[in-house]
Amino acid sequence: MGVKGGLHTTGAKWFMIESQRHSYHLVDPSPWPISGSLGALATTVGGVMYMHSFQGGATLLSLGLIFLLYTMFVWWRDVLRESTLEGHHTKAVQLGPRYGSILFIVSEVMFLFAFFWASSHSSLAPTVEIGGIWPPKGIGVLDPWEIPLLNTPILPSSGAAVTWAHHAILAGKEKRAVYALVATVLLALVSTGFQGMEYYQAPSTISDSIYGSTFFLATGFHGFHVIIGTLFLIVCGIRQYLGHLTKKHHVGFEAAAWYWHFVDVVRLFPFVSIYWWGGI
């Protein structure tokens, strides 16, 4: 344990690591929880002010977001140092982020389920106010066999690339794993590009009836999850390039891969239920 202390270990800390008789990580005091809370406060207050056109709203919102992003960066930087340089992430400690990631993805499934519920609720028995039909009278819909169909196999292909990266890490093929993650991220970016193009060409907006509301809420939140997953994978790619990930210890990568499989499998639901069935 002590040998993994790394260059940054001070004498006192060295003693503590040496004398530790358990495999848990007792974290040091950190300013990031309170700075994250203040950033979140500024972001919400600034966001409300901006949406109600208050003076200074945009400034407070921007400062809040910058503060929040800074906190995320330095907090995760600290976690990476604790894991890679200080060697605090023992097998017992790794269980924490593992369970945390699984529970987070389960909560994400429930979150997206609500949007598909809203879409099905509105489309299975369309009300008289929208003409009693789905899509509502006057709503132009995208042809599901054009960009929506094109965008559907791109994400599972990206999912195949992340599986390639996973096996490359397990096999100790470090360079191949970097290439595989680059392929994963490129496919993800192409998918986001096509989604943007689709939104630009779409004949309706989020303010066009319950169709627009449910369509853009579900596909927009899915697209947002694709962007988050892409950032997660970019960080994994950089960490793989820097040699942080080993055959036996790559929890961060595994969490990104699980999240990515969740995102690419979920894409099939809007394609079948919203674009295809909901567009007929």
Added chain:
Amino acid sequence: MASAAARSGLRSLVARATPARRRMSSSAHDDAYETAKWEKITYAGIVTCTLLAAYNLSKGHPHFDEPPAYPYLHIRNKEFPWGPDGLFEKKDHH
């Protein structure tokens, strides 16, 4: 495809959850084989997506007629903080 990816994810999840005995049985050779297999699957996916993109994009953009002003369409009760148009709106009416 998606189910295969999910299965592989689940398999690695189980492999991680079970103790060291299980890890010993999957040698580096198996991982090298799987790496090569998924690399080929990725290339097949990229080729399929490229062909589909070429076919789809060659068909050109769809055009839609302006619908009648039904009360449930284009509901805008106040201006956006950034101006009168939505973020992805085409501005052909100006």
